Amino acid sequence: MTIGIGLLGMGTVGAGVAGILTTPAGRHPLVAALQLRRVAVRDLTRPRAVPLPVEILTSDPNAVVDDPDIDIVVEVMGGLEPARSLILRAIAAGKSVVTANKAVIARYGEEIGAAAAARGVYVLIEAAVGGGIPIIEPLKQSLGGNRIQRVSGIINGTTNYILSRMAAEGADYAEVLAEAQKLGYAEADPAADVEGGDAADKIAILAGLAYGGPVPREAIPTEGIDRLDARDVSYAAQLGFVVKLLAVAQLVDAPAVPAKQPPSGLQLLDVRVHPTLLPRSHPLAGVNGVNNAILVEADPVGEVMFFGPGAGAGPTASAVVADILNIAGIRQATGGHPGGGVDPLLAAGSWRQCALVDGACTTHRNYVRLRTTDQAGVIGKIGTCFGQAGVSIQSIVQFEADSEAAEIVVITHEVLEADFRRALNAIAVLPEVASVAACLRTL
């Protein structure tokens, strides 16, 4: 039984997928059953890295989606539209869809998932998060017996490359970004990466799978690395930490402020993206360059981590083909009759209502850098402000005092965000404090 594959888009990922499908030797034998039958491209005349028969190329993506010989539609064109509409059209035609499009899934995942469930088809998204790292499938299938407490990860390769070089060379953000752009590790418009939006898309997807309910993407507190100062990377290193852009989704069992209890049946989650100080011994601290890694903490498995290349044509194509194979495998099990039942693990429907917790009710460790006058007693005053707000401190260290000014770095224990903010407000108006120069989360 051969299975007809239609490809929407023939950029680097599309070419990677076509490359695998057209050279099955040495791969799983099921790859040989996948037949690339239609490919939608922007420009029919452009030379291709992977040679394809000219008659399967079309500039009309609807011709791929509507083709009755296509069983699985692979969307690797990117962007919100027409990608979203084409995915919905394919589902309506009874075809399963494989997509690498994190932006569409993070925003329209609920709509797309509902359409797929109604039609009894699959929409698989392994390539949307973590490039070639198998993470979507393990979350959906291998960890299904667990209660997932936290998913945290380095899931944006561009920012991890920049942070790794900032740490290794003591270089400034702007300088490293410019070089990353030259080397092709950062886009000409790097906003989606460096401001954290790409990581927020991805953690929204992971949270939705881990907790069985869609997460409001636009409500995720997101802070990028674009305002990160090289000083903080250096001070963090001197204190035994590494700075990483971390995306986190965790279960909030009981909010710290009892008045903020959620309505019953609603699962509260703390989901966020921000630069974070990790102790050097943390499993994610050693993840450098464009690599990604996702750490899952769950009961009863404990801590498992998935590591690998977070982007690139080859890794992403590997993930796309994994999804195609999964759908093809299920088709063989069901004798090729779609529209019967679906495998509920692979389909990954939602079974819970999730809501984001009020940030003021969460607890964190914090790193704060203060610019102060170099006066005796300033550390005492800062300590008092924290103490009066109920914020307990792990360390206060003074760095690089010159004749006029000093920099004081405070690391707190795990404290209630509301208390921490109250302390910072009191500190900001101390006459000895010129500014609260930086404020970062700490694990």
Next chain:
Amino acid sequence: MTIGIGLLGMGTVGAGVAGILTTPAGRHPLVAALQLRRVAVRDLTRPRAVPLPVEILTSDPNAVVDDPDIDIVVEVMGGLEPARSLILRAIAAGKSVVTANKAVIARYGEEIGAAAAARGVYVLIEAAVGGGIPIIEPLKQSLGGNRIQRVSGIINGTTNYILSRMAAEGADYAEVLAEAQKLGYAEADPAADVEGGDAADKIAILAGLAYGGPVPREAIPTEGIDRLDARDVSYAAQLGFVVKLLAVAQLVDAPAVPAKQPPSGLQLLDVRVHPTLLPRSHPLAGVNGVNNAILVEADPVGEVMFFGPGAGAGPTASAVVADILNIAGIRQATGGHPGGGVDPLLAAGSWRQCALVDGACTTHRNYVRLRTTDQAGVIGKIGTCFGQAGVSIQSIVQFEADSEAAEIVVITHEVLEADFRRALNAIAVLPEVASVAACLRTL
């Protein structure tokens, strides 16, 4: 649709599985569809960690396997027999099987796989390797589009615990083993762990999945850590290496000795278990304690690594339940009609003939420790022996010379094993060389 589960064995793993199945809240909703209907235990009167209705307990494992209300048989009793016979009997009765039994699968996987394929049922083994780490399913499903070049891993927690402590404390093997036994990290009879047999079982299983053909378990060259000297751990550290018990399976595209080409159609593999020096920057070098990690190198995905707890009731139970869920998910997709098709990814049949390469034809980097008299010229003579055999050397370092003797450590470049052995034979008979005290592989 509920699915009947029968459990063979109620030790720590069995209790962990029962614990998950009887507390579905907060897990994947499919867990609630799994009904634990029959449990075979050794002693009916023993108190249980997980309270179970007394009427589902039996001391006769056949009563579980033969029960028509049981859809999936879970074998967590361990040992070769009666485990193997019960698995085959369950398959013959048309039931899918989930097992954590690496010893049975490494030895009888071919027989069991053939029986399952003939009957159209699944035998899933996620818990057999890497404890709670999802590695079997990613190899079978998520990486199916790849050509796998190498699978290497730290897949025995006991030896990794011992090696981690030897490295951290400079302690002797025997001393750390005794403590590990006291703490329950090593068995009273530690042979299967410390001599490498457990790791060999597991790499045989991983190789069979990665390369699509059974690997002759008994032919795998296996060296444990039981003769490892604390000196070598210490010298390795001084040279920038960490010693780990590594299990490796890799594709041999063209053996170094052309006369040893395999018959056409046969896939040559290099599969082995031995203590190995890893550069401190290697992704597996930081895996410490009872954790496991598996690194997969494949085209086009690149390097992906899976890390987590390699043993323990909770992690192993998580893996067992993952397999149960997968079978349950497929049953829902097929409408509960077993014996139709099977998902070829999940079934993981064999599609290639594999054979092990002649070790003399493989290439490696090596670490050698020589005890010598402390005479001028000895390093020159040793260097000459290596040179005459065509073995190129990366470093020769003399350690801890006293008035009578010296220790010389040589690290070679990647060289043909046959050449290396020839050089060692010549060195062993040099009058200045008292003994070849240690010889370890190096990455």
